[in-house]
Every structure is written in structure tokens, then in C-alpha cells.
Amino acid sequence: MTNTTSTGWTLIFSAWLIATVSTLGALFLGEVMGFTPCVLCWYQRIAMFPLVLVLAAGLLPFDPRVVRYALPLALAGLGLALFHLALTAGWIPENLKPCQKGVPCSNIPVVWFGFVTIPLLSVLSFLSISGLLLTTHLKGCK
Amino acid sequence: MKQKTIFIVAAILMVLGFVLSVVLYTSQKEDAANQLAETNSAALIRMHSPTVGKSDAPVTIVEFLDPACETCRKFYPLVKQIMADNPDKIRIVLRYAPFHDGSDKVVAMLEGARHQGKFWEALEILLSFQSGWTKHHAANPEAAWQVLRRIGLNMEQMNKDMNSAETASVIAQDLADAKTLNVTMTPEFFVNGKPLPSFGFDQLKALIDEALEDSNAR
Numbered sequence: 001m002t003n004t005t006s007t008g009w010t011l012i013f014s015a016w017l018i019a020t021v022s023t024l025g026a027l028f029l030g031e032v033m034g035f036t037p038c039v040l041c042w043y044q045r046i047a048m049f050p051l052v053l054v055l056a057a058g059l060l061p062f063d064p065r066v067v068r069y070a071l072p073l074a075l076a077g078l079g080l081a082l083f084h085l086a087l088t089a090g091w092i093p094e095n096l097k098p099c100q101k102g103v104p105c106s107n108i109p110v111v112w113f114g115f116v117t118i119p120l121l122s123v124l125s126f127l128s129i130s131g132l133l134l135t136t137h138l139k140g141c142k
Numbered sequence: 143m144k145q146k147t148i149f150i151v152a153a154i155l156m157v158l159g160f161v162l163s164v165v166l167y168t169s170q171k172e173d174a175a176n177q178l179a180e181t182n183s184a185a186l187i188r189m190h191s192p193t194v195g196k197s198d199a200p201v202t203i204v205e206f207l208d209p210a211c212e213t214c215r216k217f218y219p220l221v222k223q224i225m226a227d228n229p230d231k232i233r234i235v236l237r238y239a240p241f242h243d244g245s246d247k248v249v250a251m252l253e254g255a256r257h258q259g260k261f262w263e264a265l266e267i268l269l270s271f272q273s274g275w276t277k278h279h280a281a282n283p284e285a286a287w288q289v290l291r292r293i294g295l296n297m298e299q300m301n302k303d304m305n306s307a308e309t310a311s312v313i314a315q316d317l318a319d320a321k322t323l324n325v326t327m328t329p330e331f332f333v334n335g336k337p338l339p340s341f342g343f344d345q346l347k348a349l350i351d352e353a354l355e356d357s358n359a360r
Binding site: 013017020021024027028032033034050056059060062073 | 156
């Protein structure tokens with residue numbers, strides 16, 4: 001096994017760990033703690049959940065092309081998460097809110113340590129997954 | 143092969159961590175719910191609450207119910223059956239939890255029927271024709287009104303009673319108590335003051351059986 005393969009594997013593995021922890025976390029919040037996901041949360045879940053399976057498939061055995069398939073999901077998720085964060089933080093004015101029925105997306109059910117919200121965690125997950133995937137891609141090109 | 147091992151170990155650890163958190167969280171929540179019901183036992187039963195069964199029955203079931211709730215309809219005959227199986231042992235106290243849109247109007251009609259001594263008849267006919275007056279999880283009060291015409295109520299009096307200040311305060315009180323007891327879904331049951339550990343008919347049955355056994359032991 002060459003060195004680049006091993007580094008690449010570790011990077012994708014880290015991304016997979018983040019995706020899995022995020023997925024289990026989302027399931028815990030939704031199914032166990034009983035928070036109803038808002039519309040934007042659902043779209044972010046749509047981007048996050050498949051990453052667990054797609055990245056796992058790229059790890060067993062290692063296939064660097066997994067970046068091609070996983071990165072679009074991660075970037076789409078990142079975009080949605082940033083939008084959601086902007087909405088909850090009040091950076092986007094009221095009338096641009098996309099969801100009216102059910103649970104409003106501007107709703108903030110939990111805040112940890114005074115500033116950590118679910119959309120912030122989502123941004124951090126998608127951002128680190130995207131970063132790890134991009135790094136894998138750039139290392140492979142060399 | 144080493145990588146495969148790392149992957150599998152990581153996957154198992156994460157799933158175990160998840161399961162452990164679920165177990166811890168649920169047991170904590172159960173304790174909290176029991177505590178909440180214990181400290182707020184005054185909010186469980188009010189003077190106005192419709193009651194069926196002997197007043198000195200050893201087991202009291204408090205049910206928070208929404209007449210427009212489908213699961214409440216499905217539970218109704220099951221609870222009735224348990225009552226029939228244990229004559230004189232169980233008392234049911236109904237509380238209103240009109241969470242569906244338009245449901246508060248239907249609850250007001252039930253209050254009107256209660257004033258005419260026809261509460262249970264009204265509730266039963268509303269539940270059995272539920273699909274006729276609910277649509278997409280919202281109640282249609284006019285349709286419910288038509289259903290209630292069939293049981294021979296004085297509809298003029300009913301109209302007065304359902305719009306009275308007393309009815310409004312009964313509904314407000316029940317909703318406030320639901321909030322105090324953290325009732326967010328219907329039906330919610332409290333058996334001798336204890337909430338269901340998790341939702342389900344089997345869990346309710348187990349809680350009732352436990353309470354019955356306790357009363358027999360005494």
C-alpha cells in the first residue's frame with residue numbers, strides 16, 4: 001500500500017466519521033428527543049445521510065474517485081446549512097424565509113454553550129467533510 | 143486489512159455510543175416525566191373533568207384526548223374493553239387536549255353535551271364518525287355539529303353553552319394543565335398519576351395491570 005493511498009484513506013475515513021456522527025446525531029435529535037425537523041433540516045439530511053454510505057463504499061476498498069460522488073452532496077449540504085444558519089442568526093430578512101407551514105426554519109430548539117445551534121453544527125460538519133474531500137482530491141493530483 | 147478493521151471497529155463504536163445515549167436519555171426522560179407528574183398531581187384532575195367509573199375505584203386513568211385525533215379514536219374501544227374486564231376497579235377521567243385545528247370548537251360542543259348529561263354519547267358518536275368531520279388533521283366544526291344533531295340534544299341550549307365563558311375557561315384550564323404536565327401529543331395517559339414510559343397500547347396495558355396488582359396487594 002502506497003503512502004498517498006494511506007493518507008487518502010485516512011482523510012476519507014475522517015470524513016466518513018464526521019458524516020456518521022452527524023447522521024446519528026440528527027437521528028437522535030429527531031427520533032429520540034422528538035424535535036420535528038424543519039424543511040431545511042430535511043434537505044440537509046438528504047445531503048448528509050447518503051454520505052455515510054457513499055464514503056463507506058469508497059473506503060472498502062479505497063477508491064479516490066469517491067470524492068467525485070461525495071463532494072457534490074457535501075457542497076449542496078454546506079450551501080443549505082449556511083442558508084439555514086443565516087436564517088436562524090437573523091442575517092436574512094423575514095420575507096426571504098422559504099418555509100411557512102409546520103416547524104418554522106428560524107426556530108431554534110436548542111443552544112449549547114450559549115452559541116452552538118443545530119444549523120451551526122451542520123455547517124461545521126459539511127464544511128469539514130468538504131475540506132477533507134477537497135484535500136484528498138488535491139493530494140491525489142500531485 | 144488493517145484499514146478494514148479500523149472501519150468496522152469505528153462503526154461498531156459509533157452504533158454502541160448511539161444506543162447507549164438512547165438508553166440513558168430515555169431513562170432520564172422517564173424519571174423526569176414521573177417527577178413532573180408527581181409534583182403537579184393537582185393538575186391531573188379538575189372538578190369539571192368528565193369521569194366514568196366508581197369514584198373510589200383503585201385505579202384512576204387520566205386521559206388527555208383530542209376528539210379529532212385518530213389514535214385517540216383507536217384507543218377508545220381498547221380502554222373501554224379494559225374497563226369492562228375490570229368492573230368497579232377503574233375510573234377514567236377525561237381531559238381535553240384540542241391540539242388539532244378547529245378541535246377547540248368541537249371540544250366546546252362536548253362541553254355543551256356534558257351540560258345536558260350526554261357527554262359520553264356525544265363523544266362516542268363523534269369518534270365513530272370522526273372521518274366525516276375531520277380532514278387532513280383539521281376538524282370541521284360545522285360537520286361535527288351535524289353529527290351531534292343525531293343524539294337528540296337541545297341544540298339551541300348547546301349553542302349557548304358552547305360559547306359560554308365557563309366552557310372557555312374549562313378548555314383553557316385543560317390546555318394549561320396539559321402544558322404543565324408536558325402533554326404534547328394525544329392521547330396521553332396517566333395511570334394513578336404515572337405517565338406512560340413510552341407510547342403504545344401494550345405500555346398502557348402494562349401500567350394498568352401493575353396498578354391493579356398494587357391495589358389487590360393492599
